[in-house]
């Protein structure tokens with residue numbers, strides 16, 4: 279494990295209800311209390327942010343799945359950083375693959391969201407990753423590089439302390455298929471090289487890069503044992519308290 283503190287996030291997507299979200303949050307908070315060596319956040323659906331926030335403790339950060347970059351105004355259905363902060367949110371995903379490929383967000387919008395999150399003092403988890411056809415065409419590193427450079431445009435070196443990159447190959451998300459630890463490590467090392475080019479070796483060496491894509495208790499330790507993998511962003515397995523806690527413990531070492 280590297281000197282970077284690993285970080286595990288649970289992305290609940292459009293799942294749970296008020297009752298089950300609170301129960302899940304309580305279970306995760308209880309299981310993480312007293313665990314050191316790992317940072318944990320959960321991203322409930324927007325309507326349950328305050329419910330979940332009240333069920334968490336200091337061991338788990340409240341995070342959001344998305345935001346809108348404008349401060350206020352006529353943006354029906356959108357949520358500002360100030361609204362998130364009002365709910366106790368401290369971190370937010372930007373550019374999740376479902377936002378990119380289901381909802382249709384592009385790099386320019388994702389960059390605005392990432393900068394808005396950072397300007398509001400939040401931790402931004404910028405998600406990148408290639409689709410299957412891009413992988414098959416040998417474009418994995420080029421796609422990651424393009425998404426990183428575009429997503430971080432205008433982000434200052436100081437702000438990089440509050441940036442986490444989540445490398446999530448799209449073909450591995452929710453499919454049960456996982457990148458091999460060696461393939462994931464290779465992609466992470468290339469992403470770190472892009473960060474080095476952008477911000478220098480010190481900042482690149484301190485930036486955490488999570489892996490995401492069908493992480494489960496059985497593959498977590500091997501993935502997190504790779505030198506450039508600093509924890510994971512977890513979808514399906516984050517909806518079951520015991521499964522998620524097993525993954526958290528695998529990262530805590």
Ligand code: PEP
Pocket residue numbers: 289446450451452453454490491492493511512513514515
């Ligand atoms: C995700 O939603 O970011 C994710 C990685 O999902 P899953 O773990 O279900 O593949």
